[in-house]
Amino acid sequence: MPQLLKIKELSKWYNQGKERYDVLKKLDFSVEQGSFVVIMGKSGSGKTTLLNTIGLLDEFNEGSYEFKGQDVTRLKEVDKSVFRNKHIGFIFQQFHLIESLTIAQNIELPLLYHGGYTRSKRMEMIKKSLKDVGLEEKFKNYPNELSGGQQQRISIARALVTQSDLILADEPTGALDWKTGLQIIDLLVNLNKQNKTIIMVTHDEDLRKYATHCVYLKDGAFCKEGEI
């Protein structure tokens, strides 16, 4: 499978007074298109920071980053926004839907930021995304009228709507009960079967079995399975 992204010797740290705190330490990492990568590790190991760095939501201090063969190491803020809109779909633990907007309007936002779609085309794309997550009937509802599981499905629909290359899921089942969490994982597995690349951060060992690849992080560095 062709390579989707490649990071080389990626490091991130922050300074507090004279002390330097390393968050990510010289990470080498690549992901092939169509793979389902799970990043595992304990709290504070740097999983979410790595995920956000891959999504160009967070910055890094050293190293290089290639996405679909293009160097995206030092993009301007504006270009990062375009990059995220075009290539990345985020799924957060707390769903992060905008409460004041309806479900349709939440899903419509990435399309509005993308620009170039007519209203009818946007509506068509929103309906398709909602159908993909099985919630077509929730079009006009507001997020607070939905259960946690349903909100996470909407969050997935929002990530899917722009036909992004990569879905970054940060503990997508973390705020859900076991059964609902499994339904979300099923949904992600199905998307992966449709050749969607997924990188998921979790500390839940049980979810490892759904991944095509699994990496372990400890104190900002990759380690072997038994070492976390």
Next chain:
Amino acid sequence: MNLFELIYSALLSLRAHKFRVFLTMIGIIIGISSVVTILSIGAGLKSQVNQSTKNVSVNTITINFEAEDFNSMEMVTAFQYSDFKNLQNVDGVEKVNESGGGLGINLGINENAEFFDRQTSLMMSTYNKENLKLIYGRRITPEDDKFKNYVIILTEDHAKSLFGTDLKQAIGKGINIKGEFFEVVGIQKKDSTGVDMSYDYIPTFTKTFFQNDTQISSIDVKIKQGYAASDVFKSVQKELKILHPDLKGKYVQADPQAITKSIEKIIGGLTLFIAIVSGISLFVGGIGVMNIMYVSVTERRREIGIRRAIGAKPNTIVLQFLIESIFITGIGGILGISIGYGISAIIGLFLPFKPVLTIGTLIGSSITSISVGIIFGIIPAYKAGNLNPIKAIYK
């Protein structure tokens, strides 16, 4: 994201906080409506003054005397009734009169009037105003001159001084002026300002009776058709210099428009002053908008972070918040203009003139309200656009 999509997105956010948006608007509504009210009343007053100037005849020039020494008596001896005959023979002059009425300057005839033990000082003029408004009685007619009727129309204040508050009973009574009894035939209504600035009017034939008391400060020269006012003025000026060779000073042409302009200037200055004071409330309203926009940015930090995560550019966020701010002040402005005009119209019911909402006020207020939105919204909007997405989402 194009402008329409940005506006659409901003409107969706505003709709979610309707009540807060309305509360924020109140400051702008009060500011704009006060300014519009003041400016409309000011414009109405100006228009009223202009209208009264238009009534001044265009083929009549008014001539004043400017003495070198303002304290001298030359001011009041510069024109004599005996001059009129000579001036009427000047080429281009149709008629010469002492100035009077409208914006003319006639010092009038100053004499005391007595009614039994009461007395008051009158300022009389022979000018018979066509549109004189009376509370009681009648106007002075040509018959009064023809039959040499010693009649007088008193001002309301003078009538009250002589007859008390029951003015109706003054009609037909005789008052003693300089040893002659004048029959009160009418009582004038105070003018629209409520200030009694008018003369007590007497028939023209009585001019000779008061000749020595008449002080003419200026004359009106009616020009024959086909003559240029400036040429006639020069000829009249020359003739007056011949008639009064010893006077130190010069005869000048009065410009009624100049008087109007000076009145307009005063009204304009007052309007501007009050508008500036009202503008302060607009400034306070603007601070309110800024405050709410700041609160909005702080409250919506996570939302801003999410928007950034899904592809909103920093400038898109800046524009969205700026559009929200402009919408608040813009709609506040529209409501303010409507309410302001409504208030001025209600106030107009109690005023002698109609307030006018000029295009200038309309455009100015609209631009001001939008500018307030931009000026007071830009800093919070800039702050929103430059939030770190990670900090905005997770902290």
